[in-house]
Amino acid sequence: MTDSTVYIEKQADLNAACEAWRRSSFVVMDTEFIRRDTFYPIAGLIQVGVQGQVYLIDPLGIDDWGHFRTLLEDPAVVKVLHSCSEDLEVFDRLCGAIPSPLLDTQIGAGLAGVGEGLSYQKLVAHYLDIEVDKGETRSDWLQRPLTQSQCHYAALDVEYLQRIYPMLRDRLASLGRLDWWQEDCERMIAQAKAPALPEEYYLRNKSLWKLKGRQRLALKVVCAWREEEARRRDMPRGRIFKDPVCFELARRLPESRGELSRIKDLSPGSIRRYGDTLIALLDEVRDAPENAIPAAGDRPLTSAQKADLARLRQRGDDIAEQLAMPAGLLCRRRDLEALVREGQVPESMGMWRQSLLAEPLLAALEEE
Helix, strand or coil, X not given: CCCCEEEECCHHHHHHHHHHHXXXXXXXXXXXXXXXXXXXXXXXXXXXXXXXXXXXXXXXXXXXXHHHXXXXXXXXXXXXXXXXHHHHHHHHHHHCXXXXXXXXXXXXXXXXXXXXXXXXXXXXXXXXXXXXXXXXXXXCCCCCCCCHHHHHHHHHHHHHHHHHHHHHHHHHHHHCCHHHHHHHHHHHHHHHHCCCCHHHHHXXXXXXXXXXXXXXXXXXXXXXXXXXXXXXXXXXXXXXXXXXXXXXXXXHCCCCHHHHCCCCCCCHHHHHHHHHHHHHHHHHHHHCCHHHCCCCCCCCCCHHHHHHHHHHHHHHHHHHXXXXXXXXXXXXXXXXXXXXXXXXXXXXXXXXXHHHHHHHHHHHHHCC
């Protein structure tokens, strides 16, 4: 640990600390967790940095997260994290709350022109010229006691970020991009509060367009069942079976265990455990009404559409260069593809991107 690190493992100490932290304008946070054999992350340590002090919270000794939840949701305290998508899952699982308001310094660094998808080590090196050792990344964060090396590693994740955040905030303010930062992070919060439903998981499959009517319904049903089973048993969805197996089940629509056995990578153990359930699900698909069949997936772009996409990307690259920011952060591929397919600026682009890109990209789309 650093000289300014406080280890919190008692309920009363956490409650008192949370009340004190709420008097600060911002707190820096991070988490260490394990997610090797489970669907949900298991919190091993919560790091908090406030006014130069570092706190390590041992979640294994805390039963009531009410005071901490109040801190996470306090609108007067900005929560600062770096590359925090998985951390948000940890907080939601641990205490049923998403930090808000939230600012992610990985997003902020990109908007400031430092780099896209910047790691914490590179962020610290850029702003503080300090090399951070990430040797404990794969540690067992559920072991007790934690080693001195683990605690030191964890503490540095929030110690340096306390110093970087004001520098990054001031830089974005001088560029007139604080609103951009806030908008992107508010969208992240909204997504974390409304994760995809089990019945929507099939939409992630890039080969959806290859399937016909009831095959698409089968993919939707099988993926939803696997998602619910993984959550119920708290195990990785791939331990049940992987995405290619879901696709093959949908494509072939097997009617017996014998037909199931011919599906590549569907193990005999999985057939013994899930075979009857899968056959019953696929029987329901065969009997389902026509209006239950989902729409076809997006086909790959045509040659003409690829040419449009390239033209849009070049226009976006030019604008990003003028702004001295990463092109991938300004012009996300999914937004450009949606524009090519639909001929209009997608809502997912957000307000600040639309203000910069809508007119030039629509003009580029009309060019031949």
